[in-house]
Amino acid sequence: MFGFNKNLFLIIFFIIGFFLLPLSAQAISISPIRQVITVSAGENKTVFLELKNNENIQKKYKLLVLGVEQNNEGVPIFREKINLAEAWVKPEFSNIKLDQNEEKKVSFNINVPQNVVSGNYYLGLVVQEVNAGSNSIGLSGQVVSLLSLQVSGEAREDLQILNWQKNNLDKDHWNFILQIKNKGNVDFPLTGLLKIKNWRGEIKEEKSIYLGNNLLPQTERSLEFISPVIISWPTLYQAEILINYGLTKQTVSQTVNFLYLPWWFWLVLVVFLILLFLAIIVVVKNRYYGRKK
DSSP: OOOOOHHHHHHHHHHHHHHHHHHHHHSEEEEOSEEEEEEOTTOEEEEEEEEEEOSSSOEEEEEEEEEEEEOTTOOEEEESSSOGGGGGEEESOSEEEEOTTOEEEEEEEEEOOTTOOOEEEEEEEEEEETTOSOOOTTSTTEEEEEEEEEEOSOOOOOEEEEEEEEEEEETTEEEEEEEEEEOSSSOBOEEEEEEEEETTOOEEEEEEEOOOSOBOTTOEEEEEEEEEOOOOSOEEEEEEEEEEETTTTEEEEEEEEEEEOOHHHHHHHHHHHHHHHHHHHHHHHHHHHHHHO
16 A cells, blocks of 8 residues: 655645645635545545635636646646546536635545556646636636545556766866656655765765655656866766665666866876977987987
């Protein structure tokens, strides 16, 4: 049976609450702001929302179901047609009217198909004022309740590194690019560790890397971070990214090799080549005049 991660919900509810607090005082209140429902494949359930029109006039509202995705920082974004579970949840009525200060309970019916893949599915149950003039969550006239739909089965945590590379930003900084994907069926927290090693495997630098909030199932994330150059000797180095993730404390890592040549190395090389060139000229001249004698 699936559990849910409280940290992810706290982050999502803070963001949702940030937008909803003004609405609760002015337009419409919604409760609860989150629900966690566990179902089995082929099972039907119903969830309820309690609404209150806080205005002094009658209002008409539209009930919607949206999917949830994340940006690169892990902040939730509510949109249509991004989650197959959107088709499983339908409001009993697509439109409702509330008189001034009226309270009403509305229902959403959940019909989970047979043979569906187990895992966590996140949805937004949206109450939108008709003619509010916007489809964006968090704007005036629209509130959302988060539904965590957990289809029972085997929990699988699987993180894959899609890309790990280093670019030269300037002489004092390196630019690292990381792309990862949650190929499992549950969300999980993750932490990163960057290690810079020389050609003998000795660690020259080690520091923690922030990888964002919990990563939702089947979600990709691209990250870019800058690290100051703390090594000075020109040689071959390795940059290793080590990621710990999930409740099962799994680890995935990847390494990129690179040759570090500081600015003074090129200066020394130029001076050396000039001296070598002058030495060759002197040797050639000495041999030439030696044969003349």
